[in-house]
Amino acid sequence: MVTVTIVKVGYIGTTTLIDALLDERSARSDIKIRVISSSVQMGEEDAGDAARIAASVPSDLYIAISPNVSLPGPTKVREVLKATGKPIIVIGDEPSRKAAKGLAEEGIGSIVIYGDPMISAKAPFLDPVEMALFNSDVLRVLAVTGVFRLVHTTLDRVIEEIKAGQKPQLPQLIINKTAALAASDIKNPYAYAKAMAAYEASKEVASLSTEAVFKIEDKNEAIPVLAAAHELMRMAAKLADEAREIEKGNDTAVRLAHFKKGDLRRRVRLFDEPEK
Numbered sequence: 134m135v136t137v138t139i140v141k142v143g144y145i146g147t148t149t150l151i152d153a154l155l156d157e158r159s160a161r162s163d164i165k166i167r168v169i170s171s172s173v174q175m176g177e178e179d180a181g182d183a184a185r186i187a188a189s190v191p192s193d194l195y196i197a198i199s200p201n202v203s204l205p206g207p208t209k210v211r212e213v214l215k216a217t218g219k220p221i222i223v224i225g226d227e228p229s230r231k232a233a234k235g236l237a238e239e240g241i242g243s244i245v246i247y248g249d250p251m252i253s254a255k256a257p258f259l260d261p262v263e264m265a266l267f268n269s270d271v272l273r274v275l276a277v278t279g280v281f282r283l284v285h286t287t288l289d290r291v292i293e294e295i296k297a298g299q300k301p302q303l304p305q306l307i308i309n310k311t312a313a314l315a316a317s318d319i320k321n322p323y324a325y326a327k328a329m330a331a332y333e334a335s336k337e338v339a340s341l342s343t344e345a346v347f348k349i350e351d352k353n354e355a356i357p358v359l360a361a362a363h364e365l366m367r368m369a370a371k372l373a374d375e376a377r378e379i380e381k382g383n384d385t386a387v388r389l390a391h392f393k394k395g396d397l398r399r400r401v402r403l404f405d406e407p408e409k
Contacts, residue, residue, distance in 0.1 A: 134162075134163060134164065134165060135163065135164045135165070135193045135194065135292050135295050135296055136164070136165045136166075136167065136190070136191060136192045136193050136194075137155065137164055137165070137166050137167070137192065137193065137194045137195075137196065137288075137292065138166075138167045138168075138169065138187050138190045138192040138194070138195050138196070139151060139152050139166065139167070139168045139169070139195075139196045139197075139198065140169050140170070140183055140184055140187045140195065140196070140197045140198070140210050140214070141168065141169070141170035141171070141172075141183075141198055141199070142170070142171050142174075142175055142179075142180045142183060142197070142198070142199040142206050142207055142210055143171075143173060143174070143175040143199045143200050143206070143207075144173060144200070144268075145198070145199070145200050145224075145225070145226045145246070145249045146249045146250075146268055146271030146272055146275055147198065147224060147246060147249055147275060147280075147281075147284065148198050148199075149268060149272065150272065150281070151196065151198055151224065151284070152166050152168050154281055154284060154285040154288075155285060155288060155289070155292075155391070156391055157390070157391060158390070158391070160391060160392060160393055161391055161392075161393060161394075161395055162393050162394065163292075163296060163393075163394050163395040164292060164395065167187075167190050167192070169183050169184075169186045169187040169190070170183060171183040171206075174206075175199065175200070175204060175206040175207070176205070176206055177205040177206050177208075177209045179206065180199075180205075180206030180207060180209045180210050181206075181209045181210070181213060183210070184197075184209060184210040184212075184213035184214055185213055187210075187213075187214065188213055188214055188216065188217050192217070192219055193219065193220075193295050194219065194220050194221075194222070194291065194292065194295060194301075195214045195217070195219055195220070195221045195222070196221075196222050196223075196224060196288070197210045197211060197214065197221060197222070197223050197224070198223075198224040198225070199223075199224075199225060200225065200226050200228065200229075200251065201225060201226065201228040201229055201232075202223050202225040202229040202232045202233065202236075202243075203228070203229065203231065203232035207223070207225070211223065211239075211241060215239070215241075220242070220291070220295070220301050220303060221240075221241045221242065221303075222241070222242035222243065222244065222288070222291065222303055222304065223236060223241055223242065223243045223244070224243070224244045224245075224246070224284070225243070225244075225245055225246070226245070226246055226247075226249045226250070226251065226339070227245065227246070227247045227249075227250075227336070227339055228251075229243070229245050230245050230247075230307065233245050233305070233307075236305075237305050240303070241303065242291070242303025242304045242305065243304065243305055243306065244284060244287060244304055244306045244308065245306070245307050245308065246275070246280055246284075246308045247307070247308060247309050247310075247332075247336050248274060248275065248278065248280060248308070248310070248313065248332045248335040248336050249271065249275060249280070249335075250271065250335055250336065250337075250338035250339035250342060250362075250366065251338075251339045251342040251343055251346070252264065252267050252268070252342060253267075253341075253342045253345060253346065253358075253359035253360070253362045253363055254342075254346055255345065255346055255355060255356075255359055257352050257355070257356055257359075258355075258356055258359040258360060259359075263363065266363075266367075267363055267366055269370075270366045270367055270369065270370035271335065271366065271370075273370040273373050273374060274331050274332065274335045274366075274369050274370055274373045275335075276373075277317070277328055277331065277373035277374070277376055277377045278310075278313045278314060278317055278328045278329075278331055278332045278373060278376075279312075279313040279314050279315065279316035279317030279318070279319075279328075280308055280313045280316075280332075282316045282317060282318070282389065283306075283308055283312060283313060283315075283316035284308075286316065286389075286397070287304050287306060289391075289395065289397065290302075291303065291304070292395065293395065296395070310329055310332045310333055310336075313332055314328060314329055314332070318387035318389075319376060319380060320380065320383065320385040321379045321380060321383055321385065323379060324375075324376040324377075324379035324380050325376070327372045327373070327375050327376040327379070328372070328373060328376040330369075330372050331369045331370070331372035331373040331376065332369075334365055334366075334368060334369035334372065335366065335369045337365060338362045338363075338365050338366045338369070341358055341359075341361055341362035341365065342359070342362040344358055345358035345359040345362065346359075384401075384402050384403055385401060385402075386403075387399065387400070387401055388400045388401075390407065392407075396409075
């Protein structure tokens with residue numbers, strides 16, 4: 134039995150489902166998952182509180198997920214968790230890429246997801262409904278384009294190594310469109326192209342949101358850019374949806390499911406038996 138404790142500080146799209154990706158049917162008997170969160174609060178004090186609670190849970194692997202892992206809050210999480218001596222994997226969005234370069238030297242694994250974009254978080258535009266809609270669009274893109282498949286299979290590999298009593302090889306993974314789509318199992322070339330377009334559009338959303346939130350001071354200038362970022366995210370989700378529908382129409386929508394002992398079994402056609 135491997136205990137995986139996940140520390141969530143702030144939100145990227147992947148934060149919502151990271152724990153469920155490891156046991157989508159609540160069928161596994163080889164792992165226990167615990168989740169500690171400071172919710173949307175990313176300050177050093179809030180992050181430190183969450184990390185100290187997580188460190189008190191006897192764990193075999195810690196996963197810390199947040200926007201921009203170089204910020205003081207996520208950095209504090211790593212400092213606290215390192216004291217446990219247990220393996221740590223950090224998951225973050227594109228602004229995390231610079232900090233991720235130094236994590237390997239600290240013995241910390243990292244997964245950086247380029248297509249998990251920043252939300253347009255300014256009060257004149259964002260409310261709870263818009264926040265929820267944006268994240269639902271992000272989740273669709275990350276699911277269809279192969280990001281979630283690559284994240285969970287990478288974590289599954291580390292868990293299997295811990296189960297086998299080995300020192301785990303912690304990932305140093307950058308998920309760009311090439312890496313994501315290689316894991317997507319998309320067969321149809323038009324579906325593949327749509328998924329690639331969706332991923333690249335999602336990546337560009339972050340550029341628009343960053344510009345509007347941090348670089349444009351005038352509210353009247355910022356609001357159209359904030360809205361444009363979310364419109365582009367919506368279009369990316371529609372492209373991802375179209376790609377998935379092509380695969381379903383061809384009966385080639387691959388499923389890779391977790392079973393009781395953590396083994397992954399693959400099905401291609403809807404009525405196929407899972408491959409062992």
